[in-house]
Amino acid sequence: MDEREFEGQVALVTGGTGGIGNAVCKALLAGGATVCFTGRNEERGKRIANETGMHFIACDNVVESDVQSCMEEVLERFETVSILVNNAGNPGPGHSIETMPVDAFDETIGTHLRGAFLMTRAVIPAMRKRGGGAIINMGSIAGHRIGGHSMAYAVAKAGLAHFTRWAAMELGPDNIRVNSISPGFVSTEIHALAIAEPGRENLSRYSEAIAPMFRTMQPLPHTGTVEDVAEAVVYLASSRSAFVTGSDLVIDGGLMLGRKMLIKPAAKAKKA
Numbered sequence: 001m002d003e004r005e006f007e008g009q010v011a012l013v014t015g016g017t018g019g020i021g022n023a024v025c026k027a028l029l030a031g032g033a034t035v036c037f038t039g040r041n042e043e044r045g046k047r048i049a050n051e052t053g054m055h056f057i058a059c060d061n062v063v064e065s066d067v068q069s070c071m072e073e074v075l076e077r078f079e080t081v082s083i084l085v086n087n088a089g090n091p092g093p094g095h096s097i098e099t100m101p102v103d104a105f106d107e108t109i110g111t112h113l114r115g116a117f118l119m120t121r122a123v124i125p126a127m128r129k130r131g132g133g134a135i136i137n138m139g140s141i142a143g144h145r146i147g148g149h150s151m152a153y154a155v156a157k158a159g160l161a162h163f164t165r166w167a168a169m170e171l172g173p174d175n176i177r178v179n180s181i182s183p184g185f186v187s188t189e190i191h192a193l194a195i196a197e198p199g200r201e202n203l204s205r206y207s208e209a210i211a212p213m214f215r216t217m218q219p220l221p222h223t224g225t226v227e228d229v230a231e232a233v234v235y236l237a238s239s240r241s242a243f244v245t246g247s248d249l250v251i252d253g254g255l256m257l258g259r260k261m262l263i264k265p266a267a268k269a270k271k272a
Helices: 019-030 042-052 064-078 102-130 151-174 189-195 203-215 226-237
Strands: 010-013 034-039 055-058 083-086 133-138 176-183 248-251
Touching: 010 019, 010 064, 019 034, 019 042, 019 083, 019 226, 034 042, 034 064, 042 055, 055 064, 064 102, 083 102, 083 226, 102 133, 102 151, 102 176, 133 151, 133 226, 151 176, 176 226, 226 248
Parallel strands: 010 034, 010 083, 034 055, 083 133, 133 176, 176 248
Antiparallel strands: none
């Protein structure tokens, strides 16, 4: 990647304190962007900011006043925003429809879908003023297929994919491109949070331990990494994708394709 690819541009990444979000921040920073990132863990966010030179903003993306304050801070310090990555998320509750607590469903829909809507709405004036921008929404293959850990998470990601298409149609005349990425099984703490027992410590180590299980479900024999996803974000944020909008880029090692069933041929009948 060209170290000056994003020189002079300001990127805002939600949920940038860990996992995919943190990798996205580092990749955009390496490309020369000024990077602002949000999160709810202030201690972790400030530590990352001190270590990297990025700018941390404590923000809950489902709270409208938080989003408004976040955008005001970005514009006051950096005057514009050219790249938005809606990455904040959670694994969602693993309940059936019948047993799903309403507040847990609402929280999951809010984090993934309401949050992306609020942040997108907030950056439009600044992007329009500068003549365009790029918005990347972090989806999931869970939004394309049935199964997995959480119905609420899957439904939220499916909604996010359609929000992406709608926003791309509406904002295209302003030269604001909107795309999404649907990762498959990437070894991060979010999978460990979804599967691990309550109170389990060292989620990072647990996430690595369950990676071999994920590999058995896809054609490619290696586990996806946060860097794989970050590289896709870089592409969709860059001028190399200037004619791409309303698209969803699936990064799943072929998981959506499934695995070939190996059926042994029937034994030939012996001649009499």
